[in-house]
Amino acid sequence: MQLAFAPEEDLFRAEVRDWIHANKPRTQPPLDTPALREYDLAWQRKQFDAGYAGIGWPKEYGGLGLSLTRQLIWYEEYAKAQAPFIGTCFVGLAHGGPTLIARANEEHKSFHLPKILRGDVVWCQGFSEPSAGSDLASLRTRAHVDGDHLVVNGQKVWTSYADVADYQELLVRTDPDAPKHKGISWVICDMKTPGITVRPIQMMDGRAEFCEVFYDNVRIPLKNVVGELNDGWSVAMSTLSFERGTAFIADQVELAVRLQHLVELAQQQRGLDGRPLIQHDDVAEKLATMRAEVTALRAMTYATVSRNLTRTQPTAEGSLIRVFFTGIQHRLHQLAMELQGNDSLKLPRDKHDWSRNYLYNFASTIAAGAEQIQRNIIAERVLGLPRSR
């Protein structure tokens, strides 16, 4: 049991830190989605050209196949450098791509994976529907077989960046008579296929990341099915096995960096009595508590990565960390709104974007497994309490 990294890892850390600092974009990501796509793809291409694309992807598919330890180091240095959030490249690199690696055939992989790594394409995720959020398996978008195609009709919602995506990982119901988890297929959908309409949703932070996507007799080749027909649920679940706790490191370091900025804000802003807000007991108490919590997050993430060095199954403990993390994130942004004073009347574009991030942050306890669901997962799978249904 050892906290310190090996000397060669420290060398790697210095190397990536230098590269990221020298090469990260000098401007913030644009708020407008099409501009964001260009920004993100250019940055991805730059990382690819320098040999830093797909750090966790197997080498045989063009990735670096870095050890978990080195992935952790990369994400730490990336976040410390405040390099931009992965944005429109997220689904391709961290979700769709890994799913293809786990379950797709060689033709799918050789066609799609290089494009994702090179920053040529954007992927989006067609999972949730108006009637199927937390209860994803109840999804209704239908696909029936017609010759060597699937014909898709239905609707998806909360699809990030669908308006600029080239491909979509799409879950459709191909057998409405089977039990709900057993009648779903996972399909690669070309977003330029006729019959697809995308409608961005205005989010309260002023951006339009999430979209509705409508399918009107959209014809998708059967060969785009990943895994077997009606086996899509297991394909979707296989994505989870890719995540070993390292990607979360970036979020956690970013939170630590934001907290430091919040401490600095509290040092600058003055209260009614003219004293810096950080000298006010309640403010100091909240900030000190968050420092301890953010530090514990790092301890938990290091523990998770350490466990995953020898184990291949992710555990439900990820939900524990997630719940802990999102709680801190919310309180951090709530406090930022207080400490900003009248700046919270504004919605500027600046280095910290407190107001905007506060608004965006409401999505973090809802998206990708709502907090209440995460708490159920902890209760049932970590604590072994009886199911609520």
Next chain:
Amino acid sequence: MNIEPTAEQQALVEAVAGFLREQLPVDRFVKAQNKEHTGTDASWSSLVELGLLGIALPESVGGIELGLAEEVLLYREAGRYLVSPSLIATNIAAKIALARGDEKLCGDLVNGAQRAALAVRDGEDKLLLIDSEGCTQILLIAEAPVLLQSNELATGVMLDAFDQTVSLIEVKTSAELLAKIRAAINASSNSLILQTTLLIATYLTGVARAACDTAVAYAGQREQFGRPIGSFQAIAHICSEMAAQSEAAAAQTLFAALVMQEEQPEPEFHVASAQLLAVRAALLAARQGIQVHGGVGFTQEYTPHLFLKRAHLMERLLARRPIRKILLEGGTFS
């Protein structure tokens, strides 16, 4: 970097936990007719046999030469079973004795011939001793831990304790004693202050864990409205919150131990983080644990009240330090 406990460490933890579960189950306090205190000779000799007093000490004094990380792992188990806080007092007392070259005293504390008890200041002129019967040494938790001899203290008065599983004795201090204490504080090593704090913190994470486990077990069995109450989300979510805070605190205590062991930066900051989270986790789990038990939770016939009282006791035994300042100034990641 790999901070997962090794197979040997896990085996050691399981062995100690198994032993404590058998010999010192928490319901021993519920069953005891005369509410016997935990610092009795019978249970103490078990702790000595397990090697819990010399975990990080040299073999020359009877120790097993492991480290602070093992102490943190094992004292968490001690917290789960509400072992007498004298365990921590004796651990630190032995280290103080060794540091001052008193191998005889150190050896005695490791082999059970002598025992130390925790104490805190109460106002200007009194000390409160916790579970001090039969203890020749007193470890006073002031700004730094100070080792005193029981026979230097005036005779005390037994008080009714909030945590009635430990004895509470009040003694008056003399000006001379206070001066001695002041000098010892000034001479104390930062490492010992941090170790004492960390051991109490890890003990608290054990209390948190035990309170959580007890609540979960109850919620899995107690039925109302035709089903176990743990299947209702309101109860399940209370338990999830307990578990999340308890895990976070436990992870941070171990991390802090490794930071100290490996002389990594900011040990004060890491110990302060561990302390804050451990106290919060233990109090939350203890309070919510009572809530989950419903009516039986506030009786003496079930165990939840024991976790609550012990959590408050241990919180009071932490040295009063400027945690907030330490936390605000550290952890900047630069």
